Amino acid sequence: MSTYVIGDIQGCRDALLRLLERCRFDPAADRLICAGDLVARGPDSLGTLRFVHGLGTAATAVLGNHDLHLLALAQGFGRARDGLDTVVAADDAETLLEWLSTRPLALHHAATDTLIVHAGVAPQWTVAQTLALAGEAQAVFADRERRRAFLPRMYGDAPARWRDDLTGDDRLRCIVNVLTRARYCSAQGDFEFAEKGSPGAQAGDLMPWFEVPERRSAGTRIVFGHWSTLGRIHWPQANVWGLDTGCVWGGALSALRLEDLHLLEVPCAG
Structure with a gap:
């Protein structure tokens, strides 16, 4: 069995199919992990989402910032862009x-011993803490009422630095921002x-967060x-792999x- 992590697909379904063919991906034996941003900007966000979902237990994904924007849009928050309105209007959108x-x-x-996130990890976090904090946010997004309450308050850059005593929306926003939006921060952990x-x-x-x-x-390999x-x-030197190679x-x-x-990689245009 092989486990493949694929970088930002962003609606490029055809490229995804060609890459899986090159990997000789077998859903009966192999596993696929998408490193976030399944949707947005590319030509077929709906088809991409349907395909990955259709792989059942052979595939999963970590949430990226564009995936979260899609969830917000579906709840009536945010501006429709990048073809995401097609997903929201689909007959199988709820599923x-x-x-x-x-x-x-x-x-x-x-x-x-590989940690997969969409964007980054705060320098103060151990791997165990990263997974625990990610679990806090996941519990909110998985619950319809809590998700609807938080999504309009999700946007914003503050707080820029993680503190263990953060609570409420500030705590959740900081977790989500680091895991789905991080690139640069200071040596003290202030994200920009x-x-x-x-x-x-x-x-x-x-400097790059890593x-x-x-x-x-x-001490743990990180793929993002x-x-x-x-x-x-x-x-x-940092023990990291960045897999967003700009397909879209x-x-x-x-x-x-x-x-x-x-x-393994394939060009965007087949």
Whole structure:
């Protein structure tokens, strides 16, 4: 059995099918983990969601920021964009969105000691704490009433730094922002969500979240997506793999086989 983690698909269903064919993916034996942002911007968000959902127990995903925006849109919050209104209007929308809302925000693949998130991990968090905090947020999104109450308050950049004594919406917003939006932060763990460029172009004392000295999750391999401008996939010193290779922007769609770290990719255009 092989386990494949695939970077941001963002509605590029055809590229996903070609990549799985290249992987010789067998849903009867293999497992697929999508690193968030199944939907938005690409040509077929609805088809992508239907396909991954249709794989049943052979596939899952961690939630990304665009996935969360889709959930908010379905509840009447936010602006319809990037073809997401097609998903909300579909006959099977309730089934697909209920499945999406119950996806985790972080996964640990025990056999290879790999943590999968969409965007990042706060430098103060251990792997165990990351999974526990992700579980707090997942419980909210999986509950219809709690999800509806939180989604309009989900947006915003504050608080920028994690504290263990955070409560309520501030606590949930900080967890969600780190796991689904993080790129840069200071050495003290203050996140700056406006910076989106390649490392080396950032302002001030900011650094990629995975380069913060004494990051408490450093002993575990982390695989993430979200950062299409990262410039490379593997950062050996930090023990991280960034799999968003910009398929929706004309780049490639990438998959990492966790058992042997074999990387496979296909160009966006087939």
